[in-house]
Amino acid sequence: MADKYLRDPVHGSIRFDKDRERLIIDLINTWEFQRLRRIRQLGALFLTFHGAEHTRFTHSVGVAFMAKRIFDALEDAGQIPLRPRARERARLVAIAASLLHDLGHGPFSHLYEKVFNDRRHEEWTRLIVRNGRGEVGRILRRAGLVEDILAVYARTYRPSFVSDIVSSQLDADRLDYLLRDSFMTGVAYGRYDLDWILANLRLARRGRDRKRGGDLRLAIHATKGYHAAEQFIIGRHLMYEQVYYHKTSRSAEQMIRTAMQRLVDAYGTAGKFPEPCPAPIRKLVETRGNLAVEDYLRLDDWLFLSAFAEWSRAADDAVDPILRDLCDRITRRHLFKTVRVTADTRHKAFGQALDDLMARFRRRGFDPRYYLLEDDASDLPYRDLAYSDRMGTAPEDIGLAQNGRIVGYMSERSVSPLIDSIRNEPRRVQRLCFPEAMRTEVERRLRPFIARERQ
Numbered sequence: 001m002a003d004k005y006l007r008d009p010v011h012g013s014i015r016f017d018k019d020r021e022r023l024i025i026d027l028i029n030t031w032e033f034q035r036l037r038r039i040r041q042l043g044a045l046f047l048t049f050h051g052a053e054h055t056r057f058t059h060s061v062g063v064a065f066m067a068k069r070i071f072d073a074l075e076d077a078g079q080i081p082l083r084p085r086a087r088e089r090a091r092l093v094a095i096a097a098s099l100l101h102d103l104g105h106g107p108f109s110h111l112y113e114k115v116f117n118d119r120r121h122e123e124w125t126r127l128i129v130r131n132g133r134g135e136v137g138r139i140l141r142r143a144g145l146v147e148d149i150l151a152v153y154a155r156t157y158r159p160s161f162v163s164d165i166v167s168s169q170l171d172a173d174r175l176d177y178l179l180r181d182s183f184m185t186g187v188a189y190g191r192y193d194l195d196w197i198l199a200n201l202r203l204a205r206r207g208r209d210r211k212r213g214g215d216l217r218l219a220i221h222a223t224k225g226y227h228a229a230e231q232f233i234i235g236r237h238l239m240y241e242q243v244y245y246h247k248t249s250r251s252a253e254q255m256i257r258t259a260m261q262r263l264v265d266a267y268g269t270a271g272k273f274p275e276p277c278p279a280p281i282r283k284l285v286e287t288r289g290n291l292a293v294e295d296y297l298r299l300d301d302w303l304f305l306s307a308f309a310e311w312s313r314a315a316d317d318a319v320d321p322i323l324r325d326l327c328d329r330i331t332r333r334h335l336f337k338t339v340r341v342t343a344d345t346r347h348k349a350f351g352q353a354l355d356d357l358m359a360r361f362r363r364r365g366f367d368p369r370y371y372l373l374e375d376d377a378s379d380l381p382y383r384d385l386a387y388s389d390r391m392g393t394a395p396e397d398i399g400l401a402q403n404g405r406i407v408g409y410m411s412e413r414s415v416s417p418l419i420d421s422i423r424n425e426p427r428r429v430q431r432l433c434f435p436e437a438m439r440t441e442v443e444r445r446l447r448p449f450i451a452r453e454r455q
Contacts, residue, residue, distance in 0.1 A: 006061060010180045014065045020088075023143055024064060024095055030135035031297075032103060032128055036060055038300035042181060042244075043108045044252035047333055049185035049243070056102045056109075059180055066172035067098035070165050070218075073198040080203065081216070082159070093145060094165045097152040098172045100136065103128050106296070107304045108256055115260040116289030124296060126150055131293045161203050164218035169382070169396045169410075170197070170229065178236055181243065189238035193228045200225030202401035219399035219406055229398050230416045237381040237422055245377040247338045247453060251433045254373040255336055259308065259326040262370055264288070266320035274311050274319040278303055322370050329435075336373065336433040339442060340451045350449050357445045361438060373433040381422040384411035 004025050006014040016024050027033055036057035045052045071091045074080050080087055104124025106112030113120055119127075129149055131137040140146045151157035152166050165172055175194065182190030200221035220229045243249075267273060267285050280298040284291060311319045312328035319327075329335065341350075358368040366372070385397040399406035400415065413420040434442055443450065 008058070008062060008065075010176070010183055011062060011065055014061060016068075021068075021092070021095065023092060023139065023145075024099060026139050027096060027099055027136060028061065030139065032134055032136045033057070033060070033100070035297055035300060036102065036105070038302045039105055039107065039109065040301055041109075041177070042185075043111055044256050045185070045243070045246075045249045047252040047330075047335065048246055048249040049187075052181070052185050054180060054184045056105055059177055060099055060102050062176035062180055063101060063172045064095050064099035066175045067095045067165050069198055070172055070175075070201060071095070073201055074161075074203060077202070079201075089148075090159060090162050093148045093152060093157070094162045096140070096145060097149045097162075097166045100125065100129065100149065101153075101166060101173060103136070107299050107301050108253075111253055111257045111260070112299075114257050115264065116284065119289075122153065124293075126153060127293050128297070134293065134297075159216055161216045161218050168218055169233065169398045170201070170218055170220065174232075174236060178232070178239060181239060182235075185243055187239075187243060189242055190235050192232040192235050196228040197225065197232060200228065202404075204399055204401035204404055204406045206399070206406050217399060217406070219401035220410075222400035222402040222407055226400060226410060226415060229410055230418060233382060233398075233410070233419055237427075240379045240381070240427070245379070245429055247340070247431060248335060250375045250377055250431060251336045251338050251373075252330070254375050254433045255326060255330055256304075258370050258373055259323060259330060260304075262320065262323045262326060266323055270320070274307075274323060275314065276307075276310055278307060281307060322367060326370065334436075336371075337436050337439050338375070338431045338433050338453075339446065340429060340431050340453050341446065341449045342430075342451050347449075350446075353445050353449065357442060360441050360445070361434075364438065364441075366435065366438065371435055371438070375431040375433055376428070377431075378426050378428040380424070380426050382411060382419055382424070384423045385409060387424045 002018060004016045004018055008014045018025065034057070037055050039056045040046060040052070041054050041056050041059045042052045071094050075087070082090060102121070102125070104121040104127070106116070106121065106124070109121070128134060128136055129140060129146060132141065137146065140149060148157060152163050155163045157163055167173065178190035178192065179194065182188060197220070202219050202221055203216040204219040205215055206217065220226060263274070264285055273282055273285070280295065280303060283295055284299060308327040309331050311324055312331045314324065358372060361368040361372050383393070383396045388396060398410040400408040400410065408415055410416055410419050411423045432442065
């Protein structure tokens with residue numbers, strides 16, 4: 001049977017075998033997965049980087065392809081000590097789990113979770129996988145893979161390296177999104193030597209575990225691969241610094257989050273919805289996010305952006321005035337300005353200055369709850385093994401493999417002074433977002449606390 005090809009702007013031709021990988025093709029064609037075409041990969045970043053129109057769909061297909069390439073590269077290098085039947089099943093599980101890893105994202109991805117925070121997207125993904133009434137659940141149940149996929153997400157699947165392919169410092173997710181986000185935003189920070197990383201991936205055991213099929217983990221060749229891995233990690237760090245946490249992007253995200261929050265607050269106060277209001281949004285607000293899986297899957301970016309556009313042009317008596325104004329600003333891309341504030345915002349003097357500023361906002365007709373927005377962006381660029389052990393999180397330090405054993409880690413200063421300089425060090429940027437009309441007031445009242453932006 002002929003292969004299935006999907007043309008991709010980053011990877012060229014993505015190929016799936018219609019016999020060997022029929023399951024993957026069937027999952028792509030499900031209603032739940034096709035919904036990801038209507039959720040942007042980078043949330044509100046398209047309002048800053050105009051090319052960032054790619055979706056969770058395109059990314060997820062790319063992640064599945066990356067998982068396939070990782071597994072096949074390991075197999076070609078003679079790294080997978082499984083019998084043919086077990087190896088084939090593990091391969092299919094790795095590709096399917098990678099394909100579905102973002103299935104539970106809500107509208108604007110993480111912004112949705114900050115307002116309707118009953119469940120994170122990872123939990124929604126598990127619920128969708130388990131949902132016997134859905135197409136994805138039925139297909140996986142028929143293949144006998146529901147529990148396998150969930151075990152990968154819980155990191156209890158054996159062999160362990162399958163979970164590493166789906167979630168680790170060198171996982172299929174990051175291998176795709178760095179290249180894809182870099183390409184679509186028009187920057188070069190996320191580019192790295194993919195082919196060399198794939199050629200030098202290895203499976204290795206930690207410590208002295210020699211048991212066949214024991215704790216094999218995804219690692220990089222100790223002498224040949226670490227420079228490419230270093231480039232990859234630093235590239236991810238720079239993407240966060242210059243793209244994901246760009247000041248204009250963060251302002252846009254806060255405005256969308258605040259519009260969602262105002263929708264909830266206005267309904268709680270007045271007991272009525274803006275008109276027109278789509279039924280899925282009505283149910284979302286009425287239940288405060290406590291939705292059935294089928295109702296949750298009716299929500300996407302398109303639904304909210306269309307509603308924002310309608311509300312921005314509706315009659316004054318049809319929409320709450322603050323919601324209407326926020327939607328108008330978002331639709332027209334009249335985004336809030338920002339200032340970066342020093343980290344010590346708990347200082348008493350800052351609190352007093354902020355209280356005074358909020359009073360001035362009120363006098364000018366701007367409710368500070370919706371027009372003076374705090375943005376706290378933080379990222380931990382690299383977690384070493386000691387950090388993971390201390391925090392009880394999954395290990396992310398990239399191991400250096402030699403003769404089937406991990407002989408060191410990328411975080412060691414002797415290996416990479418660059419990674420050593422960013423490991424276990426959270427990068428935190430705090431900003432205030434506000435209308436252009438209030439810029440002078442903000443800069444005057446908060447001058448001692450405003451830090452210089454490097455973007």
